[in-house]
Amino acid sequence: MASSTSSNTHLLVYTFQPPGHIIPLLDLTDHLLRRGLTITVIISASNLSLLNPLIASHPTFLHKLVFTDPDPDHNPSSDHPLIDEVLATQKLFDPIVKWFESHPSPPLAIISDFFLGWTNELASHLGIRRLVFSPSGALGYSIFNILWQDTFEINALNSREDESFLLSFTELPNSPELAWCQLSQLWRSYKKGDPGFENFRKGILDNMTSWGMVFNTFEGLEGVYIDYVKKQMGHDRVWAVGPLLPDEHGAMGSTGRGGSSAVPPHDLLMWLDKKRDDSVVYVCFGSRETLSEKQMSALTSALELSNVDFILCVKESDLKFITSGFEERVGGRGFMIKGWAPQLAILRHQAVGSFVTHCGWNSTLEGVSSGVMMLTWPKGADQFANAMLLVDQLSVGIRVCEGGPEEVPDSTELARILDESLKSDRPERIKVKKLNQTATKAVKEGTSIQDLDSFVMHLSEL
Structure with a gap:
């Protein structure tokens, strides 16, 4: 049940474009709205249909900040469309600042997708907290983060021709190993010195300096990796609140979630x-x-x-x-x-x-x-x-x-x-x-609902 404190808490939510990123963050938004938060979602015009069911269900406390889809700049040196997509979102820095400064009751924090690391600087400019939302699990996120930490290692591996060469992530629990060909294609195409890649890399590393991080996972699935992330961040403001899935009868019900089915x-x-x-x-x-x-x-x-x-x-x-x-x-x-x-x-x-x-x-x-x-x-x-x-x-x-x-x-x-x-x-x-x-236990009475309540409490205390 929402408290009067949480109902006065305004949160800015910033999604990244692909459905696999948008859908879970909107699922989280639904949970937060039901706890009484006021939320503004930054979303592109092309993805507005994914937000509309939530708006219909929460017309009072859910607001939208719609921008036309930014055109990715042609960046021939990066040679990767995802980099261009991320760079294009940075064009919204000034429009978001303008909206924030004109708002009678602006948000006190922003939670944004882990690809939008540049919003760390946005939050700092606005004088608010920034939280990371990871659409990946804690293990996948940790491996991705480790890859971008050491550019020397990246350049050394870029010259490898052995696709089956194994990389060991010995600092992680269970010391997982992955072959070169199984690692992020984005990371494998990294070009040191390229402005687009360096900009993206900075954003990924900035995530670890954010005020907090939210994972769509649960203790019984990835407990050791959640503990690892907390250790790396140096604090406990890391919440595992998943699985973030709608119930059968909610606004984001299971048959219409993510879009219209191709069959009835x-x-x-x-x-x-x-x-x-x-x-x-x-x-x-x-x-x-x-x-x-x-x-x-x-x-x-x-x-x-x-x-x-x-x-x-x-x-x-x-x-x-x-x-x-x-x-x-x-x-x-x-x-x-x-x-x-x-x-x-x-x-x-x-x-x-x-x-x-x-x-x-x-x-x-x-x-x-x-x-x-x-x-x-x-x-x-x-x-x-x-x-x-x-x-x-x-x-x-x-x-x-x-x-x-x-x-x-x-x-x-x-x-x-x-x-x-x-x-x-x-x-x-x-x-x-x-x-x-x-x-099921985690989201109904266990660790995930406890982490979600803790997350809301921390926001309210801001």
Whole structure:
């Protein structure tokens, strides 16, 4: 229940553009609004539709600060579109300052995506606190942060030709190891001295000097890595408040979360209702990852060879790689979604037993929170670290495609794993059900709700 103190607390929320970054921060916004905070969300015009359900649910205390999408400057030396996207957001420094100075009751803190490290300087200029929101887990974030700390090491590794060369992160708990090809492509393309990259690198390192940090994770999933981040930051203003997922009936309900489904949710759920419990494999590679022609061929061949019922979510750009007649050949076993899928509603359905996933952090949390066994096929970013967490440390998943982003699985072996994944006695399935219970407890009465309350209290005391 909101207190009179928290209702006077005004927080500025700044999202980064991709859906995988926006959606969890809006989930957090929903939780904070229900605790009585006043919130202004900085959002681009193209993403306003993602915010509208929250505005309709919280018309009094939620406000929007909409800017037209900044045009990324052409920066030929950086050679990376993400760098240009981040640089483009910095054009909003002065407009935000102008808005802040004209506001009758301006925010006392800003929470912004970890790619927007430049907002540290913005907060300092405005005389307010800045908090980091990480759309990645604590392990993935820590590895990414370590990579950017040592430019000498970066330059040394940039000259390596051995894609399988292993890097050990010995300062982290469990001393994780990743191959060169499994590390952030953005980091691997770093060019020392390039203004765009150096600007971005400064922002990443500035995150660790922020007043606080919020993770969409929970103690039972990543406790040792949350403790590591606290040690690195030198204080305890690090909150693990996840999994940040909507309930069935909230403003950000599971069927409409993140956008409109490419198929009527009712039709999809009716199809699932006809299936036995834990009998369906859900296959999806998130909002941004795509498959090569060889990878799609291996995947669809495996689905045909297997005996499982499945839902296959395919991007429009990948449809050309699906062979003619595939849908007819799999008949009633398969349901294909061409575009955005209501993923959370699918995973929460009792018929779904396993999940072929790229291991993006949102998908990882949604799978764990639904008690669904993960079949890991990471492609880039923090996904290899997340797969390592699921398979090697938590034992709630099985690798179906190892190696680098372009690795192609063996269709026959993949078909076998698909069939095996639905067996009730799989140890991974038993463990993920227990982890699901831990996640549920964390957000209802455990560490995550305690951290969320602590976070609100700290804001109110400002």
